[in-house]
Amino acid sequence: MSFSALATELAELETCGLRRTRRLLQSPQGAHVTVDGCEFVAFCSNDYLGLAAHPELVRAAQEGAGRYGIGAGASHLILGHSAAHHALEEALSGFVRLPRALLFATGYMANIGVITALMGRAAAVFADRLNHASLNDAVLLSRARFRRYPHLDLAALERLLAASPARASSW
Numbered sequence: 799m800s801f802s803a804l805a806t807e808l809a810e811l812e813t814c815g816l817r818r819t820r821r822l823l824q825s826p827q828g829a830h831v832t833v834d835g836c837e838f839v840a841f842c843s844n845d846y847l848g849l850a851a852h853p854e855l856v857r858a859a860q861e862g863a864g865r866y867g868i869g870a871g872a873s874h875l876i877l878g879h880s881a882a883h884h885a886l887e888e889a890l891s892g893f894v895r896l897p898r899a900l901l902f903a904t905g906y907m908a909n910i911g912v913i914t915a916l917m918g919r920a921a922a923v924f925a926d927r928l929n930h931a932s933l934n935d936a937v938l939l940s941r942a943r944f945r946r947y948p949h950l951d952l953a954a955l956e957r958l959l960a961a962s963p964a965r966a967s968s969w
């Protein structure tokens with residue numbers, strides 16, 4: 799795509815009110831934040847539990863950086879699965895009383911990892927149209943048959959399921 803075509807596309811997004819820009823967060827995450835020099839009450843972060851700036855977690859991160867350094871250095875399957883990751887996985891699996899837990903760095907990566915591991919060409923996935931983009935990307939990557947139904951329309955979902963030739967899950 800040429801630069802002028804890109805500029806046209808950006809202008810169209812602007813006209814439709816769809817052009818997104820990044821705001822400058824100048825405070826820690828929390829209920830009260832400073833954005834672009836102004837104070838706001840934040841309703842749009844994922845820091846639901848207020849843990850991002852919790853003093854104990856900040857202290858633990860500082861201590862961890864001192865002990866393990868910054869960055870995993872490699873993927874978990876190569877040389878990036880540290881004792882700290884392992885201890886956290888074990889603590890989390892104990893917390894939810896399940897045999898194992900697996901850490902992902904982001905929610906996006908968790909959805910990509912889990913869905914591509916569980917789904918394949920023979921599978922069919924039925925998804926609400928307003929699902930998070932990571933779920934859509936994961937299904938496309940898995941190559942499963944992808945059917946989307948209007949948001950919360952369970953009657954439409956039932957019709958899609960009834961018409962699907964996909965076999966029932968084998969696990």
Ligand SMILES: Cc1ncc(COP(=O)(O)O)c(C=O)c1O
Pocket residue numbers: 844903904905906907909930932
């Ligand atoms: C349902 C859902 N899945 C995945 C994500 C992506 O998570 P992350 O921003 O950690 O990649 C989000 C983010 O808000 C989400 O709400």
